[in-house]
Amino acid sequence: MALSGKNIRQLRSLAHHLNPIIHIGKSDITDSLVKETEAALEARELIKCAVQDGSTLETREAANLLANSTGAEVVQVIGHRFALYRESSRDDIERIVLS
Template identity: 70%
Template sequence: MALTGKNIRQLRSLAHHLNPTIIIGKGDVNDGTVEQANAALEAHELIKCSVLDTSSLDVREAANELAERCGAEVVQVIGRKFSIYRETSRDDVEKIKLD
């Protein structure tokens, strides 16, 4: 699902207030990180991630790799943080209504 400019602006404003739930360190984007991100995306749809200095990936590379492995879209990359979005398949979670 490709996000429109309007969708991205809406998601960026929602992501601004989030704390990082996934932290990528020297292990880079491994299976455990992908598993955690998938669980967080199913529960929240929009998550913020942080990349530590010890990671061999730069922030954009980490964001793209994690989003690709999770089937998500990169919403924003700022400094050492990025946010990704994927619509949840769960019915018990309040979904983000995109304009």
């Protein structure tokens, strides 16, 4: 699902207030990190991630790798943090309504 410019602006404003829940460290992107990210996306749809100093990946590179691994969209990359969005298949969560 490709996001429009309006959708990206809306998601960026929602992601601004989030704290990172996924931290990419010296072991970079592992299978367990991908599973943890998928679970977080299913529960929240929009998450913020952080790349720690020990990682060998650049922030944009980590964002693209994690997005490709989870089927998510990169919403924004700033400094060592980035936001990912993926529509959840769960019915028991409050969904983000894209305009």
